[in-house]
Amino acid sequence: MHNPVSLPPGAQLLLAEAPAQLLPARELMAFTLASHIILVPMGVALPLITLIMHYRGLRRNDPTSLLLARRWSAVMALQFAVGVVTGTVLSFEFGLLWPGLMGRWGDVFGIGFGVEAWAFFLEAVLIAVYLYGWRRLPARTHFLLGLPLPATALLGTFGILAANSWMNTPQGFRLDSTGNPVDVDVWKAIFTPMFGPQFWHFVVAMFMTAGFVVAGVYAVGILRGRWDHYHRIGFAVPFTVAAVLTPVQFVLGDTIARSVFHKQPIKFAAMELVWETDTHVPEYIFGRLHPDGTVTGGIRIPQLDSILAGFRPDTRVTGLTSVPAADRPDPTEATIVHWAFDIMVVIGSLLGLLVLCYAWAVWRRRKRPAAERLPRSRWFYRGAACAGVASVVAVECGWIATEVGRQPWIVYQNMRVAEAVTSTRSATLWTMFGVVVVVYVFIFGSLLAVLLKMRTRWRIEDAAAGTAIPAEGPETETPYGPRAAVPAAAAGQGAREEEDGTP
Amino acid sequence: MTTAGIVALVLLLAVAAYACAGGTDYGAGFWDLTAGGAERGKRPRWLIDHAMAPVWEVNNVWLIFVLVIMWTGFPVLFQTVFSSMWLPLALAVVGLVLRGAGFALRKPIKRVAGRRLYGALFAVSSLLTPYFLGAAVGGIASGRVAPGTTASADAWANPTSFFFGLLTVTGTAFLGAVFLSCDAERWNAPDLVGYFRRRALGALAAAALLGVAALFVVPTDSPHLWNGLTQGAGLVLALVAVACTVATAVMLLRGHTRWSRFTATGIVGAAVVAWGVAQRPYLIPTSLSIEQAAGAPSTLVWLLVVTVVAVLLVGPALVLLYWLDTHAELESLSESDLRQGGGTTGSG
Numbered sequence: 001m002h003n004p005v006s007l008p009p010g011a012q013l014l015l016a017e018a019p020a021q022l023l024p025a026r027e028l029m030a031f032t033l034a035s036h037i038i039l040v041p042m043g044v045a046l047p048l049i050t051l052i053m054h055y056r057g058l059r060r061n062d063p064t065s066l067l068l069a070r071r072w073s074a075v076m077a078l079q080f081a082v083g084v085v086t087g088t089v090l091s092f093e094f095g096l097l098w099p100g101l102m103g104r105w106g107d108v109f110g111i112g113f114g115v116e117a118w119a120f121f122l123e124a125v126l127i128a129v130y131l132y133g134w135r136r137l138p139a140r141t142h143f144l145l146g147l148p149l150p151a152t153a154l155l156g157t158f159g160i161l162a163a164n165s166w167m168n169t170p171q172g173f174r175l176d177s178t179g180n181p182v183d184v185d186v187w188k189a190i191f192t193p194m195f196g197p198q199f200w201h202f203v204v205a206m207f208m209t210a211g212f213v214v215a216g217v218y219a220v221g222i223l224r225g226r227w228d229h230y231h232r233i234g235f236a237v238p239f240t241v242a243a244v245l246t247p248v249q250f251v252l253g254d255t256i257a258r259s260v261f262h263k264q265p266i267k268f269a270a271m272e273l274v275w276e277t278d279t280h281v282p283e284y285i286f287g288r289l290h291p292d293g294t295v296t297g298g299i300r301i302p303q304l305d306s307i308l309a310g311f312r313p314d315t316r317v318t319g320l321t322s323v324p325a326a327d328r329p330d331p332t333e334a335t336i337v338h339w340a341f342d343i344m345v346v347i348g349s350l351l352g353l354l355v356l357c358y359a360w361a362v363w364r365r366r367k368r369p370a371a372e373r374l375p376r377s378r379w380f381y382r383g384a385a386c387a388g389v390a391s392v393v394a395v396e397c398g399w400i401a402t403e404v405g406r407q408p409w410i411v412y413q414n415m416r417v418a419e420a421v422t423s424t425r426s427a428t429l430w431t432m433f434g435v436v437v438v439v440y441v442f443i444f445g446s447l448l449a450v451l452l453k454m455r456t457r458w459r460i461e462d463a464a465a466g467t468a469i470p471a472e473g474p475e476t477e478t479p480y481g482p483r484a485a486v487p488a489a490a491a492g493q494g495a496r497e498e499e500d501g502t503p
Numbered sequence: 504m505t506t507a508g509i510v511a512l513v514l515l516l517a518v519a520a521y522a523c524a525g526g527t528d529y530g531a532g533f534w535d536l537t538a539g540g541a542e543r544g545k546r547p548r549w550l551i552d553h554a555m556a557p558v559w560e561v562n563n564v565w566l567i568f569v570l571v572i573m574w575t576g577f578p579v580l581f582q583t584v585f586s587s588m589w590l591p592l593a594l595a596v597v598g599l600v601l602r603g604a605g606f607a608l609r610k611p612i613k614r615v616a617g618r619r620l621y622g623a624l625f626a627v628s629s630l631l632t633p634y635f636l637g638a639a640v641g642g643i644a645s646g647r648v649a650p651g652t653t654a655s656a657d658a659w660a661n662p663t664s665f666f667f668g669l670l671t672v673t674g675t676a677f678l679g680a681v682f683l684s685c686d687a688e689r690w691n692a693p694d695l696v697g698y699f700r701r702r703a704l705g706a707l708a709a710a711a712l713l714g715v716a717a718l719f720v721v722p723t724d725s726p727h728l729w730n731g732l733t734q735g736a737g738l739v740l741a742l743v744a745v746a747c748t749v750a751t752a753v754m755l756l757r758g759h760t761r762w763s764r765f766t767a768t769g770i771v772g773a774a775v776v777a778w779g780v781a782q783r784p785y786l787i788p789t790s791l792s793i794e795q796a797a798g799a800p801s802t803l804v805w806l807l808v809v810t811v812v813a814v815l816l817v818g819p820a821l822v823l824l825y826w827l828d829t830h831a832e833l834e835s836l837s838e839s840d841l842r843q844g845g846g847t848t849g850s851g
Contacts, residue, residue: 078607084563085603091570092596095585102574103582107798110575111805117571118813121564125820129827137827145823173799184799424589424654432593439597443604446621450608 018418024429025097025421028436030403032089035440037399038392039083044157044203045210046076047127047149049238054143056237064230068237070134071458072214075451077131082447084124089436097429100420101410108173108181108189109166116159123152154203161202165194168402169263170411193263197256198402204249205398209391211242212351216388217455219381230462232374239384242391243355246348253348260405261309264412265318266327267405270334271341272305277319281305286342289331293321329407340400347394354383506804507797510576511786513810515779517572519772521565523678526671526771528562530679532602532629533672534702535622541615548622550687550695552609563603575806577796579650580786588642589654591635598632601625630672637671638664644778645725649790662724670713674771677706681751681767684760696760703763704755711748727788731781740777744770 050072057065091113094102102110130146137145166172172189173181218235261268268274273284275293283305287298306315320328329337361375375381410417422429504512531551538544538551574581585592605625609618641664642648648658658664680703687695722729731737747769754763784792797803 081607082604085600085607088563088567088599088603089596091567092592092599094574095570095581096589096593096596099582099586102585103578106574106578106581107576107802110571110578110798111802111809113571114575114806114809114813117564117567118809118817120567121813121817122820124564125817125824129820129824133827182799184801186801186805422586422589424586428589435597439600439604443600443608446604446608 019421020426021424021429022418022421024426024433026417028429028433029093029097031433031440032086032093032436033399033403034396035444036083036086036090037395038444039079039086041206041209041213041392041395042076042079043083043123044153044206045150046072046079046214047146047153048207049210049214049241050076051143051146051150052241053233053237054146056233058139058143062233065233068230068234071454073131073134074454077127078450078454079447080124080127082443084120085443086440087120096424096432097422098410098420099422101415104415105170105181105411108184109163109170111186112159112162112166112190114159115162116156119152119155119159123149123156126152157203157206158199161199162190162192162195164402165192165198166190167410168192168198168267168406168412169194170414194259197252197259201249201252201256201398204245204252205391205395208242208245208249208351209388209395211238211240211245212384212391213388215239215242216385219384219387223378223381223385229371232371235384236374239358242351242387243358246352246355249348250352253345258309261317264405266320266323266329267337268309269318269320269322270329270337270405271401272317273334273338274305274317274319275321277316277322279306279314279316281309281315281317283308284338286339289334289338291331326408327413329405333404333407337401337405340397340404344394344397344401347390347397351387351391351394354380354387357383505794506800506807507576507793510572510797510803510806511779511793513807514569514572514576515776517565517568518779519775521562521569522671522674522775523768523771524562524565526633526675527678527682529629529633529672529675530677530706531683532606532626532679533676534679534683534699536626536630541619546692546695547683547698550683550690550692550699553686553690563599566599572806576798576803577786577793578798580791580796583648583650583652583787583791584639584643587648587652587654587658588639590656591639591642591659595632595635595639598628598635602628602632629675633671633675634668635659638668640671640778641665641667643787644728644782646727646785646788646790648787650787662720663728666713666717666720670710670717673706673710673713674774677703677710678767678771680706681755681760681764685764688760700755700758700760703767704752707748707752707755725788727785728778728781731783732777737777737781740773740780744773744777747773 050069053065053072054069056062057069126145126149130142130149133142133145166189169192170189171192172185172187174183176182215235215238218231219239221231222235257268257271260271272281273287273289273295274281275289275295280303282303283301284295285299285301287295287300289295303313306313306317309315309317320334328334357377357380358375361377361380362373365373406412408416408418410420535544535548535551538547570581573584601624605621605623605628609621609625638659642658642661644667645661645663647661647663652658680699684696684699684703687693687699721732732741747766751763751766751770754760754766782788784794786793786796
């Protein structure tokens with residue numbers, strides 16, 4: 001395949017068509033990020049949910065809660081290990097796919113990644129201590145050593161979101177006569193206008209997702225007739241965390257949409273399919289944008305978009321045509337952004353309904369004993385079982401809306417994606433893409449298989465509870481797990497047999 | 504020293520830390536690969552699993568620091584390296600993924616065939632990843648790339664790169680064997696102490712031979728590097744590496760495994776720092792100096808602040824991890840402990 005870009009970066013702007021390597025580079029980045037983001041809710045939020053369960057176990061002297069906390073800590077470690085791997089891939093891809101971005105802007109927005117890397121280091125150390133510490137450490141010390149985990153997770157999120165929000169609303173620099181950034185102000189580059197809204201919306205989304213996913217696992221168990229203490233608290237604790245945060249997310253979601261309206265009007269226009277700048281703008285629920293600005297399909301609600309954006313029907317909403325076609329998402333991209341945004345909102349609303357059902361049921365039964373307070377409806381648990389998957393889909397959609405909505409800019413209004421892309425031949429990139437897809441399918445497939453296997457093993461252990469002492473705890477099966485017993489020396493080596501090193 | 508100079512030093516130390524910590528890790532993978540069949544290699548593999556489990560993630564994170572310091576502190580260097588060394592770095596990252604996943608997922612797999620597959624992935628990529636990373640470093644050290652260089656085989660398929668790649672693999676195998684020998688002593692497996700001590704000596708001999716071979720390759724292929732290594736601070740550090748090599752060899756031959764890990768780390772650390780010092784004042788000889796590549800001054804200052812804060816936070820955590828680990832405070836809790844209700848009283 002030909003490589004049209006051996007020109008200096010600026011000259012690309014003059015080319016009508018995008019460089020051939022742009023598509024594979026974007027697809028590869030999209031694929032690796034979309035995969036990595038599935039692991040993020042568990043990395044950010046599972047530590048806190050586990051610690052809540054751990055606290056409950058210590059406070060009420062409840063062995064079932066402690067058992068659940070231990071098992072969740074094993075899952076936490078396994079997915080963290082895979083997350084480290086996919087995260088490393090992403091930092092390589094910044095260089096392999098977008099050298100232009102890092103070369104010009106690395107010193108302006110890179111510091112967030114520095115914070116993230118150290119936070120990550122700390123999290124790796126603390127997870128190891130927490131996972132290993134169950135037996136020997138005094139209960140209180142062990143719990144206290146686990147307590148900083150959620151803070152390190154938030155610190156990591158802070159770093160990543162600082163970098164991403166900077167790409168959306170870049171500031172903290174001045175361009176010199178050659179177009180290079182100078183006079184960098186690190187504080188301004190971290191705390192950009194989109195940082196606050198993005199950070200809180202993302203953090204709460206992570207906690208909700210982790211809560212719904214974990215609760216969903218036990219909802220399936222309940223649907224299969226396992227209505228015991230283990231399944232009830234395994235469901236109730238994470239679901240309550242998610243339920244408490246769901247209304248908060250409604251407020252935060254509304255705030256971030258309004259921030260986008262003010263700070264990134266073109267992205268907002270793509271999210272809401274607004275073609276011409278106007279007042280009294282209708283809201284489209286789904287539908288498709290065509291190159292001539294018409295929208296087909298979907299539900300049209302007159303005036304609503306203006307009302308949502310500024311609380312009044314005469315609010316003026318900027319349209320896509322307010323900037324040249326080369327500076328905005330094309331109709332297909334706008335449709336993708338719009339659908340991603342709408343799916344996220346629809347899922348959020350359905351989760352809200354589910355949470356209302358839960359709150360109503362629990363409130364109505366508040367005077368009964370704890371064991372009878374949970375809803376009994378099978379439909380509720382069917383919904384709860386789907387809520388985990390749905391919230392992962394919502395996270396993906398939110399990320400698509402953020403990233404595709406910024407097109408064609410990699411640094412909003414300062415650098416196009418096409419200027420940042422590597423000059424490596426597109427055939428090489430497609431090959432790499434193929435390799436990465438195969439490798440990721442293998443890894444995520446293995447992760448899933450291992451999780452399912454752990455679940456089966458635990459179920460068998462529970463069935464045999466009290467009758468036999470299991471040879472291994474949940475941590476044995478994880479990458480951080482405790483040391484297995486020393487196998488006997490192989491006869492061929494002539495070495496003498498050793499005593500088992502573990503107590 | 505200028506701020507950029509200090510950041511360059513931090514970068515060099517991070518590379519050295521990755522070479523030592525990550526290198527030990529890759530070395531463990533190397534010995535996993537050569538441990539033989541499922542039955543014969545059972546005990547060495549058990550020790551490798553045993554030794555790597557708590558630290559392998561942390562060792563991997565060093566690499567992320569190196570990348571972050573590169574793109575934040577020296578964006579042009581980052582762009583140049585990743586543009587010109589595309590293929591070796593792409594292969595290294597594929598290796599990193601397979602390695603991490605192979606190690607992490609091998610443990611929960613119980614069937615032999617499955618363990619073999621994951622184990623093979625882990626072991627083979629433990630060999631390829633350091634080779635390609637070493638080859639990329641060789642390309643930089645020999646000055647074959649410059650800002651604007653596009654990806655080409657010459658950047659990483661040349662005598663210096665080949666030599667650096669081999670040296671990296673040998674160095675990791677050496678470090679791995681030394682640390683595994685110490686771990687075998689700590690965990691009461693005397694047969695494995697000798698097993699890995701012999702391998703450490705073998706790897707050290709191979710590294711020494713490569714060092715002699717360097718005398719034939721480096722002076723003509725990478726004159727700037729050679730000049731730096733034969734005078735001033737570069738020479739001192741090179742001599743430190745040689746002294747550590749001799750000391751390690753003596754200790755290994757006499758069976759003082761415990762202390763050999765410090766001198767072994769000293770060899771690799773001194774060699775990496777010697778390379779960095781020999782390149783002064785260039786990040787890429789002789790086309791990109793530290794000052795030319797430096798990012799915005801305020802960013803460099805903040806990068807140092809972040810580093811100091813992080814060292815203050817991470818340092819104690821790491822000490823805690825290793826202290827708990829070596830004092831046998833980190834052990835598993837069985838299911839039955841929990842069910843009997845007294846599991847977390849700390850009676851152990």
